[in-house]
Amino acid sequence: MSAAGPEREGDPLRIVVVGSGGRLGGALMRVLGERHRVVGLDRGALDLAEPDAVRREVGGRDFDALLCPAAITGVDYCEAHPEEAMRVNAEAPALLAELAAAKGARFVHYSTDYVFGGDQPGERGEADPVGPLGAYGRSKAAGEQRVLAVSPRFWVARVSWVFGPERASFLEAIVGRALAGEALSAVADKYSVPSAADDLCRMTEALLRLPEGEGGGLVHLCNGGGGCSWQEYGQAAVDAAARAGLPLRSRAVAPMRLEEIGFEAPRPRHTAMSNARFTRLTGCEPRPWREAVEEHVARYGSRWGP
Numbered sequence: 001m002s003a004a005g006p007e008r009e010g011d012p013l014r015i016v017v018v019g020s021g022g023r024l025g026g027a028l029m030r031v032l033g034e035r036h037r038v039v040g041l042d043r044g045a046l047d048l049a050e051p052d053a054v055r056r057e058v059g060g061r062d063f064d065a066l067l068c069p070a071a072i073t074g075v076d077y078c079e080a081h082p083e084e085a086m087r088v089n090a091e092a093p094a095l096l097a098e099l100a101a102a103k104g105a106r107f108v109h110y111s112t113d114y115v116f117g118g119d120q121p122g123e124r125g126e127a128d129p130v131g132p133l134g135a136y137g138r139s140k141a142a143g144e145q146r147v148l149a150v151s152p153r154f155w156v157a158r159v160s161w162v163f164g165p166e167r168a169s170f171l172e173a174i175v176g177r178a179l180a181g182e183a184l185s186a187v188a189d190k191y192s193v194p195s196a197a198d199d200l201c202r203m204t205e206a207l208l209r210l211p212e213g214e215g216g217g218l219v220h221l222c223n224g225g226g227g228c229s230w231q232e233y234g235q236a237a238v239d240a241a242a243r244a245g246l247p248l249r250s251r252a253v254a255p256m257r258l259e260e261i262g263f264e265a266p267r268p269r270h271t272a273m274s275n276a277r278f279t280r281l282t283g284c285e286p287r288p289w290r291e292a293v294e295e296h297v298a299r300y301g302s303r304w305g306p
């Protein structure tokens with residue numbers, strides 16, 4: 001903890017969130033803001049493609065922990081703009097890591113299951129080799145390496161299929177289509193683990209609460225319950241909406257093949273991750289993703305209609 005930081009476990013931390021306008025960034029502001037002093041920098045306040053601005057905006061602040069959920073997350077956009085992707089997703093996190101290190105602060109950088117090539121079924125652990133298929137995954141994998149080269153005590157938290165109230169995702173889209181009575185379909189041969197942004201925030205807090213020097217490195221943060229296909233995820237969301245009493249006009253999510261979508265950049269098929277290292281380190285067991293989906297749909301689903 002930095003010199004002026006909290007002395008006792010449970011004291012509020014001074015946290016800066018870079019990328020506070022995004023899905024996970026907004027959730028970090030809200031959830032960690034309940035117990036900590038959190039300052040957010042959204043893209044309007046700080047463009048990560050501008051290193052001088054990063055040094056000025058982040059280097060000029062005092063904090064105990066720096067969190068970076070900011071990234072260029074458009075997979076096809078990254079494929080078309082690989083240099084910009086490298087600047088924002090790899091070079092900027094490395095600079096943030098240096099600034100955090102200079103202050104003796106903690107740093108959590110968020111990465112992705114798309115660092116994996118995903119050619120084999122099953123759950124991936126942190127020790128499994130990466131093999132990104134496209135420019136997005138390559139830029140994120142480079143960001144992981146560069147952050148951990150600054151300090152192996154920093155955290156690189158890989159997340160997958162994030163949903164949360166701050167920004168709509170696949171989950172809201174498929175329930176919205178069911179409410180509008182459209183035909184429903186989703187890819188049935190691509191697998192990962194849906195994860196609630198709020199749960200990822202609590203997992204992040206558990207990492208920040210570990211004693212100084214305990215852990216660090218790669219850690220997979222995702223809900224429990226194992227991997228599923230996009231189709232299973234979509235069907236679970238629609239079924240949850242039915243149980244929540246939403247006026248659905250279509251119910252069955254038909255299977256599609258990944259090739260049928262016609263994405264520009266290649267996508268990995270099998271990227272479900274195991275959160276076992278997180279549980280070993282913290283003693284916390286993330287709830288199953290189906291439970292988190294159920295709660296999210298029940299709480300926010302009435303907003304997603306046509």
Ligand SMILES: NC(=O)c1ccc[n+]([C@@H]2O[C@H](COP(=O)([O-])OP(=O)(O)OC[C@H]3O[C@@H](n4cnc5c(N)ncnc54)[C@H](OP(=O)(O)O)[C@@H]3O)[C@@H](O)[C@H]2O)c1
Nearest residue numbers: 021022023024043047048070071073110112159160161162
């Ligand atoms: N969502 C998922 O399913 C998923 C899956 C795997 C990994 N991840 C990782 O999880 C992290 C958070 O993702 P998310 O779902 O919260 O994504 P998101 O909603 O797209 O948020 C990313 C944020 O970064 C900001 N950003 C983009 N370029 C920037 C720049 N040059 N300077 C400053 N900020 C910039 C975006 O600004 P705008 O508000 O202008 O867009 C956005 O607010 C990312 O590292 C992502 O790679 C997400």
